[in-house]
Amino acid sequence: xxxxxxxxxxxxxxxxxxALGLLMFFPVLWIIILSFKTxxxxxxxxxxxxxxxxxxxxxxxxVQARSNYFKHFSNSxxxxxxxxxxxxxxxxxxxxxxxxxxxxxxKDVLMWMLSTKMLPPVGVLVPIYLxxxxxxxxxxxxxxxxxxxxxxxxxxxxxxxxxxxxxxGEILEAARMDGASLREEVIYVLLPMAIPGMASTxxxxxxxxxNEAFWTLNLTAAKAAPLTAFIASYSSPEGLFYAKLxxxxxxxxxxxxxxxxxxxxxxxxxxxxxxxx
Amino acid sequence: xxxxxVVLLLGWMLVPLSLTIYxxxxxxxxxxxxxxxxxxxxxxxxxxxxxxxxxxxANTFMLVGGVLLITxxxxxxxxxxxxxxxxxxxxxxxxxxxPFFVMPTVSGLVWKNMFMNPVNGIFGHIAYGLGxxxxxxxxxxxxxxxxxxxxxxxxxxxxLILLTALQSLDQExxxxxxxxxxxxxxxFIYIMLPHLARAITVVILIQTIFLLSIFAEILxxxxxxxxxxxxxxxxLIYVSSLLQFDVGIGSAGGVIAIILANIVAFFLMRMIGxxxxx
Numbered sequence: 001x002x003x004x005x006x007x008x009x010x011x012x013x014x015x016x017x018x019a020l021g022l023l024m025f026f027p028v029l030w031i032i033i034l035s036f037k038t039x040x041x042x043x044x045x046x047x048x049x050x051x052x053x054x055x056x057x058x059x060x061x062x063v064q065a066r067s068n069y070f071k072h073f074s075n076s077x078x079x080x081x082x083x084x085x086x087x088x089x090x091x092x093x094x095x096x097x098x099x100x101x102x103x104x105x106x107k108d109v110l111m112w113m114l115s116t117k118m119l120p121p122v123g124v125l126v127p128i129y130l131x132x133x134x135x136x137x138x139x140x141x142x143x144x145x146x147x148x149x150x151x152x153x154x155x156x157x158x159x160x161x162x163x164x165x166x167x168x169g170e171i172l173e174a175a176r177m178d179g180a181s182l183r184e185e186v187i188y189v190l191l192p193m194a195i196p197g198m199a200s201t202x203x204x205x206x207x208x209x210x211n212e213a214f215w216t217l218n219l220t221a222a223k224a225a226p227l228t229a230f231i232a233s234y235s236s237p238e239g240l241f242y243a244k245l246x247x248x249x250x251x252x253x254x255x256x257x258x259x260x261x262x263x264x265x266x267x268x269x270x271x272x273x274x275x276x277x
Numbered sequence: 278x279x280x281x282x283v284v285l286l287l288g289w290m291l292v293p294l295s296l297t298i299y300x301x302x303x304x305x306x307x308x309x310x311x312x313x314x315x316x317x318x319x320x321x322x323x324x325x326x327x328x329x330x331x332x333x334x335a336n337t338f339m340l341v342g343g344v345l346l347i348t349x350x351x352x353x354x355x356x357x358x359x360x361x362x363x364x365x366x367x368x369x370x371x372x373x374x375x376p377f378f379v380m381p382t383v384s385g386l387v388w389k390n391m392f393m394n395p396v397n398g399i400f401g402h403i404a405y406g407l408g409x410x411x412x413x414x415x416x417x418x419x420x421x422x423x424x425x426x427x428x429x430x431x432x433x434x435x436x437l438i439l440l441t442a443l444q445s446l447d448q449e450x451x452x453x454x455x456x457x458x459x460x461x462x463x464x465f466i467y468i469m470l471p472h473l474a475r476a477i478t479v480v481i482l483i484q485t486i487f488l489l490s491i492f493a494e495i496l497x498x499x500x501x502x503x504x505x506x507x508x509x510x511x512x513l514i515y516v517s518s519l520l521q522f523d524v525g526i527g528s529a530g531g532v533i534a535i536i537l538a539n540i541v542a543f544f545l546m547r548m549i550g551x552x553x554x555x
Contacts, residue, residue: 260378
């Protein structure tokens with residue numbers, strides 16, 4: 001039986017929750033507003049900005065003209081997509097084996113993989129930095145694709161494993177009986193069924209890679225810097241910069257914000273390793 | 278089939294890890310090239326007796342503890358609220374979780390400039406409007422300012438997980454308790470809180486792992502200052518390794534960071550392991 005709730009109570013809930021939600025969202029909303037103001041207007045008092053200033057898109061143009069914004073945007077795109085798809089490529093066979101032909105040690109291997117995610121990055125900062133320097137990988141997109149692929153690999157394997165396990169093994173067996181080779185079985189039977197799960201895995205890992213801000217800050221300079229590192233350059237700006245910082249930030253977070261809203265459920269699954277159901 | 282992933286992860290873990298341990302016993306500075314002699318525990322001695330280490334440990338605990346306090350308490354309240362019947366719940370939820378998807382450098386800089394700047398920030402304007410002295414966040418309460426910024430980023434995570442846990446609560450149990458005359462407070466304390474206990478523990482453990490490594494927010498706002506008042510362990514190691522080029526001492530710090538994170542990871546892995554069986 002559904003509990004009956006008075007309209008008054010529901011209204012009160014809506015108002016309180018709505019206000020709190022808006023409060024959490026306000027910083028994002030605010031930079032969207034500031035990004036459409038002139039630099040001079042962007043530092044005025046909030047009420048004046050809202051009701052007493054004009055709108056302009058000039059900051060978006062300035063950001064691109066002054067700092068080649070789209071170079072950094074495409075760096076972010078290449079690094080996050082590259083690391084995610086490379087990770088999927090390596091994780092699919094591992095997750096397949098763990099889900100459908102589990103051995104006695106499967107659980108231990110999975111646990112160990114997850115535990116590598118808990119290694120603090122700063123603990124291996126020095127060796128990675130030196131290895132990258134010696135291999136000429138500092139400030140290259142290749143280097144970052146590799147690092148971000150490695151730090152997200154445990155999450156990718158884990159998520160794919162949980163999705164694969166939801167697929168009944170009998171269907172794969174039937175395909176095998178009908179004479180499908182292993183490769184055919186994976187490509188034509190398993191992957192089509194796993195597409196929703198794989199899509200969520202891809203989505204969450206693009207988000208994580210896009211926002212990663214330890215390795216991207218420490219291993220890049222001007223050339224391969226993705227947006228995380230580019231935005232950081234606004235910590236020592238010249239002159240007025242609120243509108244420019246807002247425009248640069250809005251473009252940097254918009255794609256991820258939209259993807260993030262679609263992947264709320266995967267977030268819980270992917271980041272808690274099944275410890276919360 | 279598992280092997281490519283295992284080999285890669287094993288290499289990724291073992292090679293740098295052994296190098297960190299190896300470097301931590303060498304006198305190895307990138308500005309003074311030449312032989313890197315074995316010096317035993319000397320780096321650990323210097324790292325641990327450096328006054329900034331003590332400060333960094335205190336800051337790390339304050340940062341992690343402060344953020345956990347705010348996000349867990351706030352997350353429980355928020356999740357309880359979002360679990361109530363209301364209109365437009367989806368929209369409220371979308372707004373509430375947005376901060377989690379904002380990249381750390383953006384949230385650090387936006388809070389620092391658009392909100393906490395004493396002259397041009399919103400808080401400064403509000404203080405001016407009220408006729409009180411504005412707070413200069415990053416010189417008067419630097420660590421608290423960072424705690425607030427990081428809490429804003431992580432509150433959505435806690436809320437989302439606790440809400441997921443709350444929604445798996447058996448509604449009939451709550452109704453039965455209500456019919457037996459249990460008030461909303463005792464329903465919360467005796468039914469909801471025990472049900473949430475596990476999720477709360479998971480939130481605490483996972484967040485601790487990530488919060489121990491807070492870096493970008495500090496880099497773009499305070500650079501660890503003023504003095505060392507916002508330097509956490511991660512930032513201190515970064516300073517020794519990449520700013521002072523002292524590979525030996527930086528590595529010794531790295532080993533200590535790994536040990537610290539492993540203590541937390543141990544408990545987290547036990548909880549994950551239990552659930553994998555089920």
